[in-house]
Amino acid sequence: MVAAKKVYMENHFQSVVLGIADTLPLIKKCTKLKGKGANKLESLANKFGIEASQVHDAVHDVRILEKISKKLNIVYDNIVESTLTWGEAIKKKNLSVKIKSLEMLKNCTSIGIRQKMILSDITYDMILEAYKEGGIKGLSILLGNDENRRIAVTKNSKCLQKISNYLKTKLGY
Secondary structure: OHHHHHOOOHHHHHHHOOOEEOOHHHHHHHHOOOOOOOOOHHHHHHHOOOOOOOOOOHHHHHHHHHHHHHHOOOOHHHHHHOEEOHHHHHHHHHHHHHHHHHHHHOOOOOHHHHHHHHHOOOOHHHHHHHHHHHHHHHHHHHHOEOOOOOEOOOOOHHHHHHHHHHHHHHHOO
16 A cells, blocks of 8 residues: 555556455454564464565565464455455554554553544644643543534543543643
8 A cells, every 4th residue: 555655556556456455453363462573474483383584575475474374274255354445444554653643642541542532533732732721621522522412532531530640740730
């Protein structure tokens, strides 16, 4: 996706590629391994005794991934089920880029809460401004009900308090 965009081939790529299969969620589900790098291609190859000396060479990576998939009993249908359309893949990529903009809140919010913030177009600056203007009540207004009176992000008082405590420390209040 990124490479196609960099060389101005995004439209052409979109016209010939029906979808993008992301095998990482499948692999994570099968291995149940957690932690940074636990499900990396090289780590899994070593775990399963698969030769991985040429890791990061595209052709070899595909062959290694195929062997790992066989070891984990991941079949064609599983891969098809996890395929994203081009639009879904772009949206997912944009979400992961935007989620990094809220990285400073990772110790006081869950990834789910930060994703809801992104999906509600709430930025860190908006959170800071709401807190500066109204404290925890300002956060509650910003993160609470949307214009349709549905919960936009959260009304959970413990979550709001954690964010408030973080901001209080950050701002020196």
